[in-house]
Amino acid sequence: MNYLIRFSQSHETFRLPEIQSLALIEGIDMKVIFYSLESPFCVVNLPSPDAAARLIRRSILAMSIHELWGSGPDLSAVHAAVQATTRHLWSRYMICSFKFTIDSYQGSRSAEDKVRIINSFAYLGFAGPIQMRRPDEEFILFEDWEFNSTPLGIPDPKYYYFGRYLASGARDLPKKLDLKKRRYISTTSMDAELALVTANLVLAVPGKVIYDPFVGTGSFPIACAQFGALTFGSDIDGRSIRGDEKKRTLRANFEQYGLLAGLGGMFTADLTNSPIRRAELRYDGDGVTGRLFDGIVCDPPYGVREGLRVLGVRDPEKCPWVIPKGKEMYKNPDFIPPRKPYSFLAMLDSILQFSAQTLVDNGRLSFWMPTANDQNQEIPVPKHPYLEIVSVCTQTFNKWSRRLITYRRIPDREVDQEAMKAREEMKPVGKTADELNPFRKAYFSKFEPVDGGFNDAP
Amino acid sequence: MKVLTLNFLSCAVKSCKSSSDSFPLHPKDAELVSDDVELNQQLLVNLLPRIDWNALRTTSTELGFPQLPEQPPTAEELQADAKMLKDLHTLLMETQINEGKLVCGHCGHEYAVREGIANFLLPSHLV
Numbered sequence: 001m002n003y004l005i006r007f008s009q010s011h012e013t014f015r016l017p018e019i020q021s022l023a024l025i026e027g028i029d030m031k032v033i034f035y036s037l038e039s040p041f042c043v044v045n046l047p048s049p050d051a052a053a054r055l056i057r058r059s060i061l062a063m064s065i066h067e068l069w070g071s072g073p074d075l076s077a078v079h080a081a082v083q084a085t086t087r088h089l090w091s092r093y094m095i096c097s098f099k100f101t102i103d104s105y106q107g108s109r110s111a112e113d114k115v116r117i118i119n120s121f122a123y124l125g126f127a128g129p130i131q132m133r134r135p136d137e138e139f140i141l142f143e144d145w146e147f148n149s150t151p152l153g154i155p156d157p158k159y160y161y162f163g164r165y166l167a168s169g170a171r172d173l174p175k176k177l178d179l180k181k182r183r184y185i186s187t188t189s190m191d192a193e194l195a196l197v198t199a200n201l202v203l204a205v206p207g208k209v210i211y212d213p214f215v216g217t218g219s220f221p222i223a224c225a226q227f228g229a230l231t232f233g234s235d236i237d238g239r240s241i242r243g244d245e246k247k248r249t250l251r252a253n254f255e256q257y258g259l260l261a262g263l264g265g266m267f268t269a270d271l272t273n274s275p276i277r278r279a280e281l282r283y284d285g286d287g288v289t290g291r292l293f294d295g296i297v298c299d300p301p302y303g304v305r306e307g308l309r310v311l312g313v314r315d316p317e318k319c320p321w322v323i324p325k326g327k328e329m330y331k332n333p334d335f336i337p338p339r340k341p342y343s344f345l346a347m348l349d350s351i352l353q354f355s356a357q358t359l360v361d362n363g364r365l366s367f368w369m370p371t372a373n374d375q376n377q378e379i380p381v382p383k384h385p386y387l388e389i390v391s392v393c394t395q396t397f398n399k400w401s402r403r404l405i406t407y408r409r410i411p412d413r414e415v416d417q418e419a420m421k422a423r424e425e426m427k428p429v430g431k432t433a434d435e436l437n438p439f440r441k442a443y444f445s446k447f448e449p450v451d452g453g454f455n456d457a458p
Numbered sequence: 459m460k461v462l463t464l465n466f467l468s469c470a471v472k473s474c475k476s477s478s479d480s481f482p483l484h485p486k487d488a489e490l491v492s493d494d495v496e497l498n499q500q501l502l503v504n505l506l507p508r509i510d511w512n513a514l515r516t517t518s519t520e521l522g523f524p525q526l527p528e529q530p531p532t533a534e535e536l537q538a539d540a541k542m543l544k545d546l547h548t549l550l551m552e553t554q555i556n557e558g559k560l561v562c563g564h565c566g567h568e569y570a571v572r573e574g575i576a577n578f579l580l581p582s583h584l585v
């Protein structure tokens with residue numbers, strides 16, 4: 001049977017990848033019948049009402065799901081569909097309490113109109129009590145109106161869907177994890193809604209192990225732990241994990257939400273010198289050795305303000321005293337090792353390489369990256385022969401966007417070995433922060449087109 | 459950090475990666491604390507194939523826990539063995555290393571653990 005998903009009309013490009021991830025998590029065979037970025041209504045085919053409820057129980061972007069009884073461009077088409085396909089269902093709802101409502105998207109109806117429309121469904125023959133609070137069943141007629149329909153005086157919606165309410169999504173979770181009420185956050189903490197969506201895309205479930213190599217104050221591990229996963233994280237800046245070492249710490253956030261069971265371990269580390277145990281990729285690998293994670297999730301530092309940094313010295317010839325000084329000092333607990341600027345693209349590539357080495361077969365990498373809106377400056381989606389792109393979601397701001405890119409770790413035997421050899425022959429170049437970071441450069445040249453003469457602006 | 463974390467971490471120094479002595483790191487002056495965590499059988503079964511059993515035996519002994527059997531249980535054996543489940547749960551999930559050091563058996567580098575957070579940043583001469 002077909003079911004209607006009522007989405008919120010926001011984060012449009014994230015909605016379908018989220019629902020498809022949830023179908024995978026729940027092991028539900030789902031076929032998308034209708035989906036459009038411009039509409040909050042989506043029609044899917046599912047095996048049962050129970051599957052429908054499971055499908056969206058942890059969805060952040062789906063508001064509700066409904067058994068679809070009929071749809072069409074006008075009311076008579078809806079009535080014809082309901083009468084043709086659902087007659088066998090009507091008797092089930094003869095005596096229960098019920099409620100009948102109209103949900104008009106981008107439009108409105110007078111009270112008189114509503115009564116008239118509801119009464120046109122009288123042939124269903126429901127004889128139970130009408131109950132506005134907690135009825136046994138709720139029937140909703142959804143109307144999809146043109147944008148601005150009221151001022152334009154458009155008399156009728158462009159499409160109708162009629163169905164029986166089954167279940168709601170997890171719209172309460174973003175409230176529970178709201179940053180405004182979280183003990184410890186920073187300017188780079190991911191908002192709760194998108195952190196939870198990311199946790200859905202990376203397939204965080206009880207019993208699975210998720211790692212965030214740029215953990216910050218823990219937004220992603222917290223969202224993943226909320227869904228029952230065991231989480232690990234690291235950051236080159238240990239202060240972000242420690243916080244004030246009292247009440248405002250990453251651990252305190254887990255405590256606040258009662259998620260300590262999902263806190264595996266957090267440590268200070270640099271992805272380019274990671275202590276995580278892993279095996280080198282082998283073209284003829286047996287596919288098992290040393291792969292620890294079901295999911296890797298991260299929002300790497302954009303490097304807009306200070307540029308990306310990893311461990312090392314930029315020009316050892318220019319300041320030869322740095323390395324011997326480090327040799328003397330490094331055992332001091334307050335010693336902070338030198339860092340050098342690092343290429344944004346090289347960092348993305350390090351994340352992909354690390355993920356290929358540490359994700360189990362079909363494990364997922366979901367990471368955020370910024371890009372300019374201008375096509376000439378757009379940063380291509382990074383690729384790796386061991387990782388297949390599952391989805392690319394985009395959140396658009398005024399002059400730039402950020403993308404959530406999700407990959408699947410493909411089994412070794414399916415990897416294109418020629419592509420892997422070609423990859424190993426490429427080496428990144430550049431030393432200054434701007435050379436190394438096309439996004440930072442575009443950001444500081446205010447995203448003017450490259451041929452507009454602004455590309456050398458500070 | 460949960461003791462499980464130790465089974466995921468080797469020495470961060472690149473030239474140590476090829477040496478079997480760089481894993482597992484050896485706890486030194488370790489102060490352990492215990493969290494009360496509900497036993498999750500599914501999680502332990504999922505973790506089993508990823509755990510390096512020999513390394514875990516070493517860690518268990520070094521932290522003063524009972525000796526683990528020489529061979530890891532199969533998933534079926536683990537599910538049927540309530541005591542083994544409980545022991546692994548206590549060691550991997552409930553026990554935390556709060557303070558101390560983690561020492562590489564190959565290069566001798568000591569990684570400090572403070573308030574449960576280990577520091578794997580390397581000085582430049584080791585990068």
Ligand SMILES: [Zn+2]
Pocket residue numbers: 469470471474480562563564565566567
């Ligand atoms: Zn070492």
